[in-house]
Amino acid sequence: MTTENTPAQSSNSNLPDDIDASEADIASLFANQPLPQMKELDDLVLARASSAQHSFQEKGSGKAQKRAPDGSTVQNDNTVDSRQSKVVPFRQRDSFRHVFPGIFAAAAVVVLAVVVVPLIQQSPDGFSTDKERDGHSLSSDAVSSTADKASDVTSDLDSDADSADFAELPESSIRGFSQSLGADVSVKEAVESKIQTDSVVLEGTQETRQNKATTQSLAPTPLEAESTALMESQPESLEFSTSQDQTDAATDINAKSSSSAARTTTISTERSIKPTVETGINITASTTPVFRQTLTMWKEAILEMVTNDKRDEAKRELELLLEHYPQEAKSFKPFAEVD
Amino acid sequence: MTDGDPDSAAMQRYASGEDAAFEGLYRKYQPRLYRYFLSSTGSEAVALDLYQETWMRVIRSRATYTPQSRFLTWVFTIAKNCLTEYYRAISRPAHVTQAIDIEDMGDEQHVTDSVLSPEESALLVQYTDQLYTALETLPQVQRDAVLFRYAAGMTISEIADLMNEKSETVKSRLRYALPKLRSMLRESLQLQELAGEHIRQ
Numbered sequence: 001m002t003t004e005n006t007p008a009q010s011s012n013s014n015l016p017d018d019i020d021a022s023e024a025d026i027a028s029l030f031a032n033q034p035l036p037q038m039k040e041l042d043d044l045v046l047a048r049a050s051s052a053q054h055s056f057q058e059k060g061s062g063k064a065q066k067r068a069p070d071g072s073t074v075q076n077d078n079t080v081d082s083r084q085s086k087v088v089p090f091r092q093r094d095s096f097r098h099v100f101p102g103i104f105a106a107a108a109v110v111v112l113a114v115v116v117v118p119l120i121q122q123s124p125d126g127f128s129t130d131k132e133r134d135g136h137s138l139s140s141d142a143v144s145s146t147a148d149k150a151s152d153v154t155s156d157l158d159s160d161a162d163s164a165d166f167a168e169l170p171e172s173s174i175r176g177f178s179q180s181l182g183a184d185v186s187v188k189e190a191v192e193s194k195i196q197t198d199s200v201v202l203e204g205t206q207e208t209r210q211n212k213a214t215t216q217s218l219a220p221t222p223l224e225a226e227s228t229a230l231m232e233s234q235p236e237s238l239e240f241s242t243s244q245d246q247t248d249a250a251t252d253i254n255a256k257s258s259s260s261a262a263r264t265t266t267i268s269t270e271r272s273i274k275p276t277v278e279t280g281i282n283i284t285a286s287t288t289p290v291f292r293q294t295l296t297m298w299k300e301a302i303l304e305m306v307t308n309d310k311r312d313e314a315k316r317e318l319e320l321l322l323e324h325y326p327q328e329a330k331s332f333k334p335f336a337e338v339d
Numbered sequence: 340m341t342d343g344d345p346d347s348a349a350m351q352r353y354a355s356g357e358d359a360a361f362e363g364l365y366r367k368y369q370p371r372l373y374r375y376f377l378s379s380t381g382s383e384a385v386a387l388d389l390y391q392e393t394w395m396r397v398i399r400s401r402a403t404y405t406p407q408s409r410f411l412t413w414v415f416t417i418a419k420n421c422l423t424e425y426y427r428a429i430s431r432p433a434h435v436t437q438a439i440d441i442e443d444m445g446d447e448q449h450v451t452d453s454v455l456s457p458e459e460s461a462l463l464v465q466y467t468d469q470l471y472t473a474l475e476t477l478p479q480v481q482r483d484a485v486l487f488r489y490a491a492g493m494t495i496s497e498i499a500d501l502m503n504e505k506s507e508t509v510k511s512r513l514r515y516a517l518p519k520l521r522s523m524l525r526e527s528l529q530l531q532e533l534a535g536e537h538i539r540q
Contacts, residue, residue: 016495017494017495017496017506018494019488019489019492023488023489023513023517025521025528026485026489026517026520026521026524027489029470029489029524030374030378030489030490031374031489033372033377033378033490035369035373035374036373036383036387038369038373038387041387041390042365042369044391045365045391045394045395045398046358046361046362046365046394047386048394048398049353049358049361049362049365049394050358050361050399052398052399052401209351243502271459315386
C-alpha cells in the first residue's frame with residue numbers, strides 16, 4: 001500500500017471519476033471483448049425471475065413488500081386485493097400459520113400422554129395395570145388348575161396301579177408266583193416295569209402332552225384293549241430280551257392296531273422314549289394274565305368270575321391270590337360279596 | 340445514499356412484482372457483468388456460469404434487498420462473491436489454464452459492436468488473451484480495481500464504495516496498474532488500433 005500512495009499520489013487527481021481519454025485505450029480492450037450469443041441464457045434468467053416473482057405472490061410468503069420512496073417497507077396488500085374474499089387475507093394467513101405449530105404441539109402432547117407414557121410405564125411382565133395383571137392371573141389359575149387336575153389324575157393312576165401293593169409283596173411269594181407261571185424273572189419286576197412304563201406315559205415331558213396322555217389314559221383305550229388281546233393271543237412273539245426288543249414289539253403291536261391310529265402313535269412313541277425294562281431281563285409276559293398284574297385287577301377278575309357263575313375258576317384264582325397276597329387277600333371274600 | 344439511483348428503484352419495483360423492472364436491469368448490466376467475469380476468468384464458459392449464478396442470486400435476494408447502497412454496488416458485490424467462491428473451488432485463477440480457444444470462438448456466433456472478419460476476430464481474441472495474461476501479473480487489489488473500472492465500467496466512487504476503500508486509494512491502484520498493462524499489451528493495443536482503423540474504413 002505504501003508503494004501505491006507515495007509516487008503516484010500527486011497524479012491521482014488527474015484520474016477523473018469516469019473513464020476519460022487517457023484510459024480509452026485500455027478501456028477499449030475490455031469493451032471490445034466479444035459477447036457471446038446469450039439469448040437462451042437471457043430467456044432462462046428472465047423466465048426464472050418472472051416465475052419466482054409469481055410463485056412468490058401465489059404463496060403469499062409474507063415477503064412481498066412495497067417499498068416507500070424513503071426506503072421504508074410497507075406491507076404489500078396486492079395479494080389480498082386480487083383475491084378478494086376468496087382466500088384468507090394475507091395477514092390472517094400469516095397468523096393462521098403461526099397457530100399451526102401450537103396445534104401440532106398440543107396434539108403431540110396428547111399422543112405422548114395417552115400412548116407413549118403408558119407404554120413406557122408398562123412393567124416387564126407386560127401389564128400396565130393391576131387389573132390387567134389380575135385378569136391374566138385368572139387365566140393362569142385356570143391353566144394351573146388344569147395342570148393340577150392332570151397331576152392328580154396321574155397320582156390316581158399311580159395308586160390304581162397298586163405299585164405299593166406289589167412293592168410290599170414278599171420277594172419269595174412273587175418269585176413263586178412267577179415260577180408257577182413259567183416266567184424267567186420275578187413278577188414284581190415285570191409289574192413294576194409295567195407301572196413305570198405307564199408312568200412314563202403319564203409324566204410326559206411337555207405339559208400339554210402330559211395332559212393329553214393323561215386324558216387318554218383315564219379310560220382304557222382301544223389301544224390298550226387291543227394290545228392286551230395281542231399279548232394274550234401271541235405269547236411267543238412277545239418275549240423281550242432287551243429294552244430295544246420291547247420297544248420294537250410295542251411299536252409292532254401299535255402298528256397292528258388299526259383303530260385310534262393317532263392315539264396309538266402318541267402312546268407308543270412315549271413308551272419307546274423311556275423303556276423301563278433293563279437290558280438282559282427276559283420277561284415271559286404272556287404267561288401272566290393281565291388281570292393278575294395288580295391286586296385290584298385280580299380281585300375284580302375273581303368277582304367277575306363269581307358274578308358270571310364261573311365259581312370253579314374263581315375259586316382257583318382266589319387260591320392263587322391268597323397264595324401271592326396272603327395278607328392283602330385274606331379279607332377278600334368274593335363269594336360272600338356276590339351272594 | 341441511494342437517492343436518485345434509478346437502478347435501486349427498479350429493483351424495488353421488481354421486488355414489488357414488476358417483472359419489467361427486472362428485465363430493464365438485466366439488459367443494462369448484462370455486458371458489464373459478463374465482461375467482468377470473462378476478464379476475471381478468461382473462460383467464456385466459466386464466465387457464463389458465474390454470470391447466470393449472479394442473476395439467480397439477485398432474483399433470490401429480491402425480497403431482502405434494501406437500497407442501502409447503489410444497485411450496481413450490490414450486484415457487483417454478489418458477482419465478486421461468486422468469483423471468490425469459484426476461485427476458492429478451483430484454488431487458482433481459471434484463466435491461467437482456461438484461455439479462450441480461438442477455434443471455439445470461431446464456432447460460436449458472437450455479438451459485437453462491429454462486424455469483424457474471421458481474421459480480425461482471431462486477432463481480437465489473441466490480444467484479449469494477452470489482456471488476461473497481463474491482468475494475471477497485477478497484484479490482486481490492482482487487478483480488482485482494473486476489472487471494476489474497465490470491465491464493469493464503474494466510476495472511481497463506485498469502486499471505492501464496492502471495495503470499501505477511499506476513492507484516492509482506488510485511483511492510486513489504477514495509476515500503478517495502467518502503465519504495466521500498457522507495456523504488456525503494446526502489441527494488443529497496436530492490433531486493436533489496426534482493427535479499429537479497418538472497421539472505420
